Each structure stands twice: as C-alpha cells, then as structure tokens.
Amino acid sequence: MVNDLEIWQRERQAELAAPSSWLGLIGLFWLQQGVNRVGSDEGAEVVLPNGLPEQGTIVWEADALRWQPTGGQPQTLKTDFDGEPTMVEVGQLSLFVVDREGQLAVRVRDRDWARRTPFAGLAYFPFDTSWVVDAVWETIDPPLLMEVPNVSGDLKPVSVSHRAVFEHAGQAVALLPMSVGEHEVFFVFRDRTSGKESYGAGRFLKASAPENGRIRLDFNRAYNPPCAFTPFATCPLPPPENWLPFAIPAGEQKYVGKS
Known part of the structure; x- marks a missing residue:
C-alpha cells in the first residue's frame, strides 16, 4: 500500500511540474x-x-x-x-x-x-493506516439536492443519492460525494487542518467505486485542488455537510509556493 502511495505521489509531482501544469x-x-x-x-x-x-x-x-x-x-x-x-x-x-x-x-x-520558476514540490503528512477508512455506502432516499459553491461564488446543484458513513472517536461521520462514476467517487472535504497544515479551502479525495455496500476512503491520498496552485481555476468548495469537526493529518499538506 505504501509503495502504491509513493508511486501516486511521484506521478502527481510530475504532473504539477510539467509545462501543462x-x-x-x-x-x-x-x-x-x-x-x-x-x-x-x-x-x-x-x-x-x-x-x-x-x-x-x-x-x-x-x-x-x-x-x-x-x-x-x-x-x-x-x-x-x-x-x-x-x-x-x-x-x-x-x-x-x-x-x-x-x-x-x-x-x-x-x-x-x-x-x-521550477516547481517547489509537495509536502505530505506521514502515511497513517488509521486514515484508510472502510465506510458504509449508505443510500439517501429521497436523494438530497445540494447547491455546491465554487471559488467564483457560483452555485451548482448536485443530486446526492448516497453518502459514505464511518466512525471517528466514537461518533458517526458522513461524507457526501460531489460525483459518482462507474469506477470512481469524488469528494470535497474540509477538516481542522484546513488553513493551517493543509489548504484553507479544503481538499479533494477520490475513491474506487463501492463494493457490497462499502467504500474505502484513503485520506493519505487527499490532495489539493487546482485553486491551491493558481487563482485561475474554478474549484468546487466543500459543502457545509463535509466540514469535518476534527483534524485529518493525512495526505497533501499546504502548497508553499514556487521555488
């Protein structure tokens, strides 16, 4: 798992260092x-x-x-x-x-x-197996209609029919997906590291499609949105439901700027 994570991190570094970054x-x-x-x-x-x-x-x-x-x-x-x-x-x-x-x-x-101005590189929290979470993929019936804001102030309606539910410190926690595809589920979340150790507007997380009513959330692969690197992107912001009241010291840390 760690080797796969290191490969993913290297690929992300290469992507951000490329001319098309x-x-x-x-x-x-x-x-x-x-x-x-x-x-x-x-x-x-x-x-x-x-x-x-x-x-x-x-x-x-x-x-x-x-x-x-x-x-x-x-x-x-x-x-x-x-x-x-x-x-x-x-x-x-x-x-x-x-x-x-x-x-x-x-x-x-x-x-x-x-x-x-060569790319300064990314910093990461240490890998932590406790932030590889096996969550319940729970149906929302009827579906919830969210209005998701972006950094430009626009609102995009998103219909949400499922949520990922897991426990943290003895309490049930739910994350609502921004999109659900055949092979991948996309989340935008904010936690108590946001604006301190991690990017202030929150982070992105992709998970493989759920199987047998479960979905694995590997927060070690949480990553910064494009808006962490440029003011010329239009990133979705985490909805209030995805503002987590605890720190997730896993994944990508705040980008410090070009070298």
Missing part, C-alpha cells in the same frame, strides 16, 4: 457571445502579456466557437466539456476554452513557466 496558468477571461479580441491590447477581451495588440479573435456564435488568427486561417475550437479542449498556441503561450455550466472562458497558460 496548473502552475503555468497566467489568466482566465470569460467570453461573451460574438467577437472576443485576443492580444496584448489592454482593451482586448482576452489580454495576453506580450505579442501583437491583436493576435486574433475568438468568435462565439450560438453553439459554434472558432479561432480567427490575424492574417491566418480560422480554426474550430472545442471546449473541455467532452474531454480535451483545442489548444491554440501563440508564442510560448497556450490558449484553450473551458465550459462551466454553459459559461465559456479562455485560460492562458505559459508553457515556459517551469524553466524560470
């Missing part, structure tokens, strides 16, 4: 229907740190989205709604469009960030 994001710009100018001009809808005053435009018409570079051929754009978005390269920058409940935004990434 969250740490390379330098901008987030919400699009409007119609023509959105992209360039270094301060009046552009998508402002780049350098390059031509107008590198091109992103045109959003109904369900169609295209990139029109200045003096070049137009290119149809895909958002991240169904998978990987289309990448537009402008010098050392990459531009791509994200879809958040029908609102579209351009993220700008500097692919050269790691050469100038």
Whole structure:
C-alpha cells in the first residue's frame, strides 16, 4: 500500500511540474457571445502579456466557437466539456476554452513557466493506516439536492443519492460525494487542518467505486485542488455537510509556493 502511495505521489509531482501544469496558468477571461479580441491590447477581451495588440479573435456564435488568427486561417475550437479542449498556441503561450455550466472562458497558460520558476514540490503528512477508512455506502432516499459553491461564488446543484458513513472517536461521520462514476467517487472535504497544515479551502479525495455496500476512503491520498496552485481555476468548495469537526493529518499538506 505504501509503495502504491509513493508511486501516486511521484506521478502527481510530475504532473504539477510539467509545462501543462496548473502552475503555468497566467489568466482566465470569460467570453461573451460574438467577437472576443485576443492580444496584448489592454482593451482586448482576452489580454495576453506580450505579442501583437491583436493576435486574433475568438468568435462565439450560438453553439459554434472558432479561432480567427490575424492574417491566418480560422480554426474550430472545442471546449473541455467532452474531454480535451483545442489548444491554440501563440508564442510560448497556450490558449484553450473551458465550459462551466454553459459559461465559456479562455485560460492562458505559459508553457515556459517551469524553466524560470521550477516547481517547489509537495509536502505530505506521514502515511497513517488509521486514515484508510472502510465506510458504509449508505443510500439517501429521497436523494438530497445540494447547491455546491465554487471559488467564483457560483452555485451548482448536485443530486446526492448516497453518502459514505464511518466512525471517528466514537461518533458517526458522513461524507457526501460531489460525483459518482462507474469506477470512481469524488469528494470535497474540509477538516481542522484546513488553513493551517493543509489548504484553507479544503481538499479533494477520490475513491474506487463501492463494493457490497462499502467504500474505502484513503485520506493519505487527499490532495489539493487546482485553486491551491493558481487563482485561475474554478474549484468546487466543500459543502457545509463535509466540514469535518476534527483534524485529518493525512495526505497533501499546504502548497508553499514556487521555488
């Protein structure tokens, strides 16, 4: 189990140190229907740190989205709604469009960030078998409708039909999932380490799909959301039901910043 955890930690470190890391994001710009100018001009809808005053435009018409570079051929754009978005390269920058409940935004990434400020690495609490929890996968009937906030202040309705129930210090504790897939269950939680040893807005946790009415929660694999590394992410926040009244000294600690 420890070896698997070490492999997972190394893979996560490599992901965050890569040119495509969250740490390379330098901008987030919400699009409007119609023509959105992209360039270094301060009046552009998508402002780049350098390059031509107008590198091109992103045109959003109904369900169609295209990139029109200045003096070049137009290119149809895909958002991240169904998978990987289309990448537009402008010098050392990459531009791509994200879809958040029908609102579209351009993220700008500097692919050269790691050469100038290498990734400082992650810190972890010591591995603790007591935080590998075998929980009951309990049905909620009727399902609960939660309004989950994100860091932008928006609310997303989430229907919850199950919860993970376990005991801590003799008391029953429940965690509500943000999403339940065929192979994976996703949680967002906050505990008494949040804002101190761990990231203030809470942490993420993924668990394998439940079997025979049980689900294993390995808090040693709790990890920081993208918002711990960049202000240009739109992370869900833990609902009040997932604010745990005790410390979980397991998993990823607070990120201290670029080296």
